Amino acid sequence: MTATAATPCTAFEGQTLLRSGPLAEVALAVKAAVERNTGDPVLVFADTTGRVVDLDLRGSDAEIVARLAPEEGAEPAEPRGRGRPKLGVVGREVTLLPRHWEWLAAQPGGASVALRRLVDEARRAGGAVQRRRAAREAGYRVMSAMAGNLAGFEEASRALFAGDRARFEQETAAWPADLRGYVIRLAFVADDLEG
Incomplete structure (x- = not known):
């Protein structure tokens, strides 16, 4: 990013x-x-x-x-390849077994349409889980950079990835308030949005 x-x-x-x-x-x-x-x-x-x-x-x-500020009219860093870059469609390589290619070829609209549909369905189905995982990882990055030597770091990490906010808050109670509050805000934002 x-x-x-x-x-x-x-x-x-x-x-x-x-x-x-x-x-x-x-x-x-x-x-x-x-x-x-x-x-x-x-x-x-x-x-x-x-x-x-x-x-x-x-x-x-x-x-x-x-x-x-991004420069106006700046070209993307990636070289232009196949696809429709102006629409955000870029060609990339996908490696599948022959049986997968056969199944994709038999789908209405062809392989690209079928793959896009499958990806969109998976994103909808697992969106909340992915958001929570990304939030926990963001909180952990900050913790690693700033709190790695603070008391309770290991236990707080376990609580973070278990999604146990109460235990996380207990393990980080002695941490500096600003740092603790920021990690909680990042790591549990997805829970707050869905709860």
């Missing part, structure tokens, strides 16, 4: 929440924190994935924000 100016992100200075919001705003807060030079490390996370976002803080505020 490429982060842009509007990507929702959260920055920490040490284990204290520095700023949450669009990456452009977070980047400017990070620049100010780095200039204060408190000695605490500053980390920025993408809220949707929990991945660390690297920032180029050189130059003025306007230059930093401009680097985060």
Whole structure:
């Protein structure tokens, strides 16, 4: 995922929440924190994935924000191949056994239509499970980066992947409030949306 100016992100200075919001705003807060030079490390996370976002803080505020904006008319990084790229259709290789190809060829509309239908059905059927798994992984990425040496990390990890929010909150009760709150927000967001 490429982060842009509007990507929702959260920055920490040490284990204290520095700023949450669009990456452009977070980047400017990070620049100010780095200039204060408190000695605490500053980390920025993408809220949707929990991945660390690297920032180029050189130059003025306007230059930093401009680097985060996608360039208009920029071509995608991947070379153009088969498919209909303007419609978002790209050709990729799929490896199947001969019996799979035979079954796909016999389907109405051919192999591509059948594969798209199967993928869409699987996404609908497993969407909630996939969202919960992605949320837990995002929370774990942040935990690994910031809480790996905190008391209760291993047990909290087990509770996280078991989806046991109460036990997770119990195991992380002694953690810094900002960090604990952020991990809970990322890791259990799918549960909150469905509950």
